[in-house]
Amino acid sequence: MKVSTVTAPGTTELLDVEQPQPGPADILVRMRACGICGSDALYISIGGVPPRQGCTPLGHEPAGEVAHVGAEVNGVSVGDHVVINPMAAPSGIIGNGGATGALADYLLIENAVRGLSFEVIPDHIPWEVAALNEPMAVARHGANRCNPKPGDKVVVFGAGPVGLGATLAFKSLGAGHVVVVDILARRLDKALQIGADAVVNSTEENVVERLIELHGEGEAMWPGKAGTDIYLDAAGAPAVVNTALAAAKRHATLGVVGVHKEQVPIDFVNIMSNEITVTGSMGYPDEIFEVTKDLVENWEKYALIVSHTMPFDKVGDALELAATPGVADKVVITFP
Template sequence: MMGATMQLARIHGPGDVRLDTVAVPEAGPGEAIVRVAACGICGSDLSYIAQGGLGGPLGEPLPIGHEFAGEVVSAGPGVDDRIVPGLRVAVNPDDAYIGGGGPEGAMAHYIRVTQAKIGSTLYPLADHVEYGEAALAEPLSVALHGMRLLDVQAHHKVAVLGAGPIGLCAVAMLRHLGCTDIAIFDRVDSRLDRARALGASLAVNTAEESLSDALCRFHGEGNRFGARFAQTDVFIDCVGVEAVLQEVIAIAKYKARIAIIALYKKPASVDLFKVMANEILISGSIADDRKPEFGEALEMIAGGRQDLSPLISHRLDFSQFTDALAIARDAVQSAKVMLTFNQEPA
């Protein structure tokens, strides 16, 4: 493929994302080239596009795309001899910050994977696992990592805040962990319907009933220091809205746990007296080191015991990139929008 070119999605400034023509990458020492077959559009991709990068000025265009799977087409010197052309893989983007500040992005037909290692960056796929489902390993492992930090157990009563793609992945992984007492909250009925299909026990539109009232009704309630609390053990914040976090802290019980998986775009004010008085544990989770969870998510996918089809709302060819972004921005009609790469680059 020497001298060949392809299109790569890169951000040039706020609201300015382009398909740039670049050279098809070649594998150097310790590297593999993967032909991308499927790449999900993440909410962080949309945020990076809107703000023009990762929060600071761009020194050069920023490649995007980090939820992907495909096929190895070549490997450089020094690579594990199991990494051979034709190997079907899902890729953990963490080590090289693929699509998240690093020099590579997976919204392209080919991508260079540095530090190419089985079980670290490259995870072989079972023959029956299709690429779109394999690409879900990234967002599923994001949710699972946040739960592992809080040691979520099957008996826990859990509330998921937000039924966007990560919130939906949280429901799927909670069911994987054996949880059955799962409530989820959003303002979009279509997303709540998807959450029910994935196994949420209670799905509430907060425009119709408050989070506090619904949790007290569903998980039970009590009183501590003259204040009502819900019997919810764990809260998974996948929405990133200050008012929602404030309500959670106000209704949280003694020793409740909160995982912050959501992307907060500005500082949030919280009631630290409540956090102290109720010994509430708040844990941030960026999923920057989740190799075990990535592998576990793929094993869950391959096991086929859960129907993950509600997670993917749309599959569009990379040639429809602009349309795919517009759909992904529409919370009413979309969940996970998956780009597919069925045509070779010109």
Template sequence: MRAVRIHGVNDVRVDDIEEPQPGPRDVIVRVRRCGLCGSDLGYIKVGGVAAPAEAPFGIGHELSGVIEVVGADVVGIAPGQRVVVNPMGDGNGIGAGLPEGAFAPLLRVSNATLGGSIHPIPDHVDWDAAALAEPLGVALHAVHRSGAVPNDRVAVFGVGPIGLGIVFFLKRAGVSSVVAIDRSPQRLDRARRLGADHVIDAASEDVAAVLGDLHGRADLFGWPTVGTSLWFESSGAPSVLPLIVGMAPFHARAVMVAVHHQPIAIDWKMALGKEMSFITSMAYPDEFPEVIAAISEPGFDADAFISHRIPLSRFDEALAIARDVGHSAKVMVACDA
């Protein structure tokens, strides 16, 4: 079968490999859709997860599909079930340095358990919406970690797929003032579609001035501040976190979701004076059931997240589109085409 694998630094190929075979505690999933993630782009650039890998490995971890084969010792999972896969569940690391990756027609999930790595989805949820479960899990976990409450005044920097998910779940939680900030008008339009109360084009607008107009202004020890109480950094731009510290008011919370590959200098004297809280958020230890409930609701707008749908046979094209962050959101790959 054809499968996308990384062979080295900036060396990604669609290889012919043997179909996976299940052990007694494994299942085989026939993959219908798999989303391209910023992590995938990072792994390609590095040639591995944190350093170049010694052997080729598969990528792809945001998937939906059908249970094809079930190992003899697996309980509660049956062929034909429509599912999403938690790639970190049951000790797996699908698409993150192990041989298995989901940009392939078939995927082995090791030590599979119901509610661990395998989560059933309702029949009415289409494959594209279902494959959003993993990135939406990242977004929901960030919102959970933030402690967001309805009267928070929130700024979300970077509304790629994760930032869009954060906007979606903040509004779903009843937060009354959510501002999306990005340099892409197309992504800002998507944030509006998902309920953002205001958007700021950082390429053409003064972010501090607009936030001050929206959330109010104050002065602390001679530092001008805005009234934004909760900040999310999901852009990955090195300038954003220092900007947040500079604008934040007393007792502001800042949630770091984006992966920064280089150290960032922070004015810790200012952060100390403001008694800021810095929260980091990664992955989705418990979020899959709540995400599946959200995407199962009538009216869930998967198209607000998905900008392109490309067959696996044109993976190079999908990769090029995903790298154009100004004009793409989630790029969804059809692994059955």
């Protein structure tokens, strides 16, 4: 079979490898779709993930069809459609420095346990939507880390896949009003389509003033703060942190799920005096299959997050497309 592999800095190849042989505790999954993540571009640029630099299999957003079920595995049958937890693999995180990657014809799930390493989904869910399960779990964890309460007023910065997923998560968790901020009009249009209550183009509007219009004024040590309860940075830009803290009222929460590539100076006097909570978010300790139910129930909305689907034999072109800023939202590889 073939697997997309980082073989040198800036280089990926479709390598021929032996198809894995499942044991009695394993399942073998025929890949049907796998999303491309922003981290894939990072792994390619640095030549792979230690200790597998020079030979790092890619792909950690998998969905597929069960091709073989080991005798000791329960709750799944050949032909079932499944989504997979990349972090549960005993040989290392799938597509993130582990021994296997999901941008491959087949994926071996070792020590397979339903609800821990994989979950079965209905057959009517499109494969490209099923492949969103992993990044939507990242978004769900980001929302959960902010501890939203029913009725909370929320703003999500960044209308990429994780930001849109977080918007859906906040709505699912009972947020009363969700605003999405971005610099691209087409992404803001998509945010409205999936259910955002309002959007702000930060290149055209003053974000703080607009939030005050939408959420009212909030109590704070100094005037001019918005009534927003939760700010989620899904963009990873210093301007987002600065804007959120400039707007934040007393007891507001700032969550950070976007990856920052440079340090951001923070005014701690503001954080102290207004008792602002700042919380980070990484991965999905508990959300990988928590999000699956919502994905299945609202798959038509989640489907809007996918901007491009490309066949596996064009995976090199797809990786390049996904790494080009502002051109694509979520790129998903599909398999014959």
